[in-house]
Amino acid sequence: MLVKAYAKINLSLDVIGKREDGYHLLRMIMQTIDLYDVLRIYKAQNGIHVSCNKNYVPCDSRNLAYKAAELFINRYDIKNGVNIRIVKNIPTSAGLAGGSADAAAVLKAMKYIYAPGIHDSELLELALKIGADVPYCIIGGTALCEGIGELVTPLAPFKDHILILVKPSFGVSTKEVYRSLDIHKIIKHPDTKLLIDAVSRNRLALLSKNMKNVLENVTLKDHFILREIKEQLIDFGALGAMMSGSGPSIFAFFDDMLKAQNCYDKMKTKYRETFITRTI
Known part of the structure; x- marks a missing residue:
């Protein structure tokens, strides 16, 4: 299946504290924009196979899309594998959650392909294990994100600007x-x-x-x-x-x-x- 993974911007970003484990406590307004990577995700007999149109993007366990697939397969004891082809349009290391968006797209696709019966809350739980921006990328749109990013409250749409x-x-x-x-x-x-x-x-x-x-x-x-x-x-x-x-x-x-x-x-x-x- 083909999935679009949309970038985000921050309409605000505040740091309001720090946890004992070193993670910062945030309060930020996130917004999806119409800039996206395109992922082709489909079943494989076994293993996780990631490829990308940009040669500087790692295609092993350093890639968040790979991590998302691995986490999903292990969590639900999937016997088959997955092929993931990423056409990268979102700049990397840019503050736009490109890797997180790819991971979120993989999780949603894996659910559709292998475990359509699981609840969205389980997907968000898995998302947080990958990175703080991934739960937001699952939901998208306009949202207030708090905690370390895992508390996502949808806001009124702020679209077409x-x-x-x-x-x-x-x-x-x-x-x-x-x-x-x-x-x-x-x-x-x-x-x-x-x-x-x-x-x-x-x-x-x-x-x-x-x-x-x-x-x-x-x-x-x-x-x-x-x-x-x-x-x-x-x-x-x-x-x-x-x-x-x-x-x-x-x-x-x-x-x-x-x-x-x-x-x-x-x-x-x-x-x-x-x-x-x-x-x-």
């Missing part, structure tokens, strides 16, 4: 960003209540003006070019610009397609991985 997404030529390690974050030095936190209200009333300008990602305190300090990208997007008419996740991708909302297209044309000459897309 135009955005430009720019991913520079380098990647960022999420683990390193969180390791470098000093939560006691976070001065300004997102106004999550205000942002949820902006989402519920479909107020793009209000949301764009108040978006906040506290991980920018780390990533933008280490990579000054990201500040320049944000400024350039604003100069081209964006209502607001922000880093997604731990970065380094920067996105910006536009209320006018002509402005967005002009921005895309200009940014594409500087950054190969520039996209014009929408929230869905």
Whole structure:
């Protein structure tokens, strides 16, 4: 079967504490966008076979799609295997949950192929074992995510808003960003209540003006070019610009397609991985 694995952006990202095991406690608004990997997933006689159109993407147990298949097969004692072909369009190490989206797509496909009777709650339980973003990627849409990411509360849809997404030529390690974050030095936190209200009333300008990602305190300090990208997007008419996740991708909302297209044309000459897309 063919499955689309959609990327996400953060409309907000707040770190509100830290557990004894080292995991950070989060409160963030996540949003699916119309940028996706395409996965072809079908039965095999045995084993897990992953291939990808990008040679820099690992196809062994380091790949989250592989981990998802392995976890599902072991959990439900599946006797057969699976073939997974990934056509990668979402930039990697970008703060867009590309690997998590692939893992979520595999879990949903494996359920359809091998165990249609299992409850969605079991799928979410498996998803969390793979990564904190995977439960959200199972659900998708617009959602408030809390805890370490596993508590997902759907919000009013915030769809059909135009955005430009720019991913520079380098990647960022999420683990390193969180390791470098000093939560006691976070001065300004997102106004999550205000942002949820902006989402519920479909107020793009209000949301764009108040978006906040506290991980920018780390990533933008280490990579000054990201500040320049944000400024350039604003100069081209964006209502607001922000880093997604731990970065380094920067996105910006536009209320006018002509402005967005002009921005895309200009940014594409500087950054190969520039996209014009929408929230869905």
